[in-house]
Amino acid sequence: MEPLTSTSSTATQPSAEISSEAPARPLTQRGTLSDPEVLQHVPGHVIPILLREFDDFKSEAQQFLDGDIPETDFIKFRLKQGVYGQRQSDVQMIRVKLPFGGVTADQLDAFADVIEKYAPLRKGHVTTRQNIQVHHMPLMDVERAIRELGEVGLSSREGCGNTMRNVTGDPWAGVAPDELFDMTPYAAAYVRYFVRHPTTQAMPRKVKTAFDGSAAGRAISEIHDIAFEARVRQSDDPDNPGEVRGAQMRVGGGTSIMPRLAPVLYEFVGLDDGEYLKITEAVMRIFDRQEWLRVNRARARIKVFVDKFGIDELRRQVEEELEGDWVSERDFAVEHRLGIYDEQPPAEPVSYGTPNGDTSELERFRHANVADQKQDGFVTVEVKIRRGDLTPEQLRGLAEIMRKYTGNYARTTVQQNLVLRWVREDSVYDVWRALSDLGLGDPGAREIEDVVSCPGTDSCKLGITSSMGLNQAVQDRLLSMNIEDPLARAIAVKISGCPNGCGQHHLGSIGFYGASIKVGEHTIPAYIPHVGGSFEGEVAFGERLKLRLPSKRIPDAVERWLRHYESDHLDGETWVAYIQRVGTTQLESQVKDLSMPADFSLQTMNQFIDWNRDVPFQVIRGEGECAV
Numbered sequence: 001m002e003p004l005t006s007t008s009s010t011a012t013q014p015s016a017e018i019s020s021e022a023p024a025r026p027l028t029q030r031g032t033l034s035d036p037e038v039l040q041h042v043p044g045h046v047i048p049i050l051l052r053e054f055d056d057f058k059s060e061a062q063q064f065l066d067g068d069i070p071e072t073d074f075i076k077f078r079l080k081q082g083v084y085g086q087r088q089s090d091v092q093m094i095r096v097k098l099p100f101g102g103v104t105a106d107q108l109d110a111f112a113d114v115i116e117k118y119a120p121l122r123k124g125h126v127t128t129r130q131n132i133q134v135h136h137m138p139l140m141d142v143e144r145a146i147r148e149l150g151e152v153g154l155s156s157r158e159g160c161g162n163t164m165r166n167v168t169g170d171p172w173a174g175v176a177p178d179e180l181f182d183m184t185p186y187a188a189a190y191v192r193y194f195v196r197h198p199t200t201q202a203m204p205r206k207v208k209t210a211f212d213g214s215a216a217g218r219a220i221s222e223i224h225d226i227a228f229e230a231r232v233r234q235s236d237d238p239d240n241p242g243e244v245r246g247a248q249m250r251v252g253g254g255t256s257i258m259p260r261l262a263p264v265l266y267e268f269v270g271l272d273d274g275e276y277l278k279i280t281e282a283v284m285r286i287f288d289r290q291e292w293l294r295v296n297r298a299r300a301r302i303k304v305f306v307d308k309f310g311i312d313e314l315r316r317q318v319e320e321e322l323e324g325d326w327v328s329e330r331d332f333a334v335e336h337r338l339g340i341y342d343e344q345p346p347a348e349p350v351s352y353g354t355p356n357g358d359t360s361e362l363e364r365f366r367h368a369n370v371a372d373q374k375q376d377g378f379v380t381v382e383v384k385i386r387r388g389d390l391t392p393e394q395l396r397g398l399a400e401i402m403r404k405y406t407g408n409y410a411r412t413t414v415q416q417n418l419v420l421r422w423v424r425e426d427s428v429y430d431v432w433r434a435l436s437d438l439g440l441g442d443p444g445a446r447e448i449e450d451v452v453s454c455p456g457t458d459s460c461k462l463g464i465t466s467s468m469g470l471n472q473a474v475q476d477r478l479l480s481m482n483i484e485d486p487l488a489r490a491i492a493v494k495i496s497g498c499p500n501g502c503g504q505h506h507l508g509s510i511g512f513y514g515a516s517i518k519v520g521e522h523t524i525p526a527y528i529p530h531v532g533g534s535f536e537g538e539v540a541f542g543e544r545l546k547l548r549l550p551s552k553r554i555p556d557a558v559e560r561w562l563r564h565y566e567s568d569h570l571d572g573e574t575w576v577a578y579i580q581r582v583g584t585t586q587l588e589s590q591v592k593d594l595s596m597p598a599d600f601s602l603q604t605m606n607q608f609i610d611w612n613r614d615v616p617f618q619v620i621r622g623e624g625e626c627a628v
Contacts (some may be wrong), residue, residue: 043409044104045153046188046339047097047195053157054147057081061139075625080163080201082156083142085625087461091136094145095159099191100169100184100211101130101411101419105399108410110152112392112399114145124395126388128452128504129208130168130412131159135459157195160625162203164194169211170218171411171419174343175373175380179213180230181245186271187211188339193277193332199284204293204300207284208254211247215537220414220507222261222539223253225302226280231268245271251283251314252306255501259541260303263311265318274332281330282321286314343407345378345422353430364443365432373422381420381431382445387453387471388416397438405431414504414535415446447489448562449478452504456497456514457610461622465514465525465551467497469611477555485566491575492535493558495527498621507535509575510558511542516619517550522600525551525610525617531561531587532579543579545588547595552607557591564590 057078064074075085084093096111111124115134118141125133137145146156158164167187174182190209194200200207212219213230221227228247235244246268253262265283269276283302287293293300306314355362369382383398390398398418402408407422423431435441444450451474454460456467474493483489494508505511512527526548533542549557569578579587598604610617 044102046099046191047155049150058143079161082159084160086459092142093135096132096156097159097166099167100187101171105402105408107152108395108399112395116392118145123389126412126416128414131166164200165206165208167191167209171413177374183211183213185338189334189337192337203288220535252303254301254303255506257499259506274334277332282318286317352426368443369445379423381423383418383440384442384445385417394438401434448491451475451493453495454502463497465497466610467495506541507533517597519597532576550607553594557594560590
């Protein structure tokens with residue numbers, strides 16, 4: 001990676017209050033709009049930390065518990081601090097934002113400490129938007145947890161609510177051989193510009209952003225509200241010839257019950273001149289004024305505006321908005337906001353381990369989990385994390401591996417995994433052994449057994465089914481099938497516990513979302529399948545099948561589809577091409593008998609109980625807080 005050198009600046013950002021301290025020192029409060037920015041140009045330290053926000057949270061939480069603040073007001077307050085209510089009463093979830101998935105070894109240690117002290121289930125959860133969530137925390141423990149995480153530069157600020165959510169990116173940015181250039185510094189500047197920005201604190205709904213420097217599309221930019229895809233063009237300034245870095249800007253993507261691929265707003269917006277910040281703020285100002293969207297928060301995403309008026313009308317309004325006086329009041333310069341750091345490779349180890357005996361598992365791991373960096377002699381190692389869950393012991397173990405074998409920095413992925421970067425080629429065996437000791441050495445990252453799911457009814461108020469339980473059941477079945485066909489191994493299974501799609505079921509080669517089947521006075525947990533989605537290269541939504549499958553029969557359905565595909569596909573025919581050839585009606589017929597609901601009896605009782613549960617299934621959905 002080419003070193004990025006720091007540019008000093010005393011410029012201020014009138015739209016946000018920013019202050020932070022180095023991670024090894026106690027946090028101090030600064031906090032006036034006229035203060036200069038103090039930003040840590042260190043991996044994992046992107047969102048400036050404000051001590052008083054922790055003090056405010058403690059005060060507001062106590063007042064709420066004392067009955068001095070209405071619950072509706074307190075919910076809006078805590079959501080802005082990244083604290084989300086669960087379906088279980090009196091406990092909360094913290095959503096810690098990891099911009100573009102970046103995290104350091106010290107930060108993983110901090111997660112381990114917080115989880116041990118405050119999380120009864122003793123696990124952290126990597127999400128499909130590169131965050132780490134910690135569940136089941138009592139409210140007053142939340143304040144202690146976010147304060148302790150803040151001491152190492154981690155922030156949950158605006159992790160929930162109608163704000164700018166975590167900014168995602170390609171986990172291989174900066175080391176990928178196929179990228180046009182590294183978008184990481186510009187993503188960091190974007191985060192720093194919009195965090196605590198007054199325009200983006202109470203929008204009609206949340207806004208999700210992605211940055212991608214590769215045509216491979218590892219950030220799935222098309223499904224985001226705002227997305228930037230790297231582009232270059234020749235300068236038209238004769239005094240400054242050469243290439244100019246920019247991005248194609250997309251607006252209006254999303255999943256849930258209205259899946260949309262974001263259309264292109266501008267083919268090229270400048271990055272180094274801050275044009276992308278200016279245009280984004282113009283879009284946010286327009287979005288924020290759409291009072292008609294606030295009437296129905298469940299359908300208030302920016303994609304609804306684009307659907308109604310069209311991308312051309314949004315572009316016209318943006319051009320008009322850029323004529324406003326507000327533009328001259330802003331500082332769009334990126335130099336003092338860029339994520340400016342050079343990831344350093346690890347020191348040369350004294351010696352390398354060498355395998356003895358059967359090396360087949362190691363070779364499988366190399367094939368599926370290890371990729372060459374564009375820097376000679378270095379590779380990335382993708383750690384496959386089952387269901388996205390990590391224990392304190394695993395977090396600390398990963399931290400030690402990072403310190404010893406990497407540049408002390410890793411990134412989470414949309415597949416709920418972790419990418420170790422700057423691993424020396426000769427260290428792969430040692431890294432694999434260390435990961436195996438933690439239970440994290442499985443091959444098959446981003447292959448068929450690497451099933452993705454949201455938390456579902458384990459914690460989410462909107463969850464209908466136990467998507468985490470089904471995830472484990474499907475993984476177990478896939479492992480027992482010993483699938484070797486490379487085309488079948490490329491199939492991706494994604495599961496959501498409700499139609500909202502946090503498990504990104506729309507994008508799965510095979511996807512499911514939680515539903516139910518009524519049988520007299522009883523109810524069977526069920527899923528509605530989708531097939532043919534894709535999330536790398538050309539993004540496409542899967543087609544919904546005309547079926548409702550009982551949850552306990554899903555592993556059987558998956559096995560039937562895969563066995564038919566293995567035996568019937570043509571040479572080189574991918575799963576998507578196979579579906580296009582045989583049609584979805586044939587896939588429906590292959591599992592039609594599995595969709596027939598059973599009558600309630602002692603013999604069929606198991607079908608009326610969800611995975612990982614021991615009581616009859618009921619649809620219990622609370623009021624979600626995403627649209628509060």
